[in-house]
Amino acid sequence: MHPIRLLILAVLFYILYRLLFGGRKKKAVPNKKPEIPVQDTLAEDPICHTYVPESQSLSVVQGGKTHYFCSQECLDTFIEHQKRSDS
Numbered sequence: 647m648h649p650i651r652l653l654i655l656a657v658l659f660y661i662l663y664r665l666l667f668g669g670r671k672k673k674a675v676p677n678k679k680p681e682i683p684v685q686d687t688l689a690e691d692p693i694c695h696t697y698v699p700e701s702q703s704l705s706v707v708q709g710g711k712t713h714y715f716c717s718q719e720c721l722d723t724f725i726e727h728q729k730r731s732d733s
């Protein structure tokens with residue numbers, strides 16, 4: 647076989663290869679699971695004494711201290727208790 651023909655054939659194979667596989671771009675698949683931040687600490691609900699992650703809890707600052715609650719109900723109960731103890 648003529649060397650030039652061989653070269654053309656090689657180029658043709660290369661183009662064909664690029665057409666078949668070159669278009670496949672690797673997509674960045676988001677494979678990571680949403681991780682809970684490490685700094686997310688658990689706080690105790692003073693009403694029902696359940697431990698809740700601080701970022702997912704309801705919080706209220708009372709007397710320079712932050713209190714965390716599992717639900718609005720507990721928060722309301724806490725505020726209600728505070729009101730009673732103040733007056």
Ligand SMILES: [Zn+2]
Nearest residue numbers: 691694716720
């Ligand atoms: Zn609670």
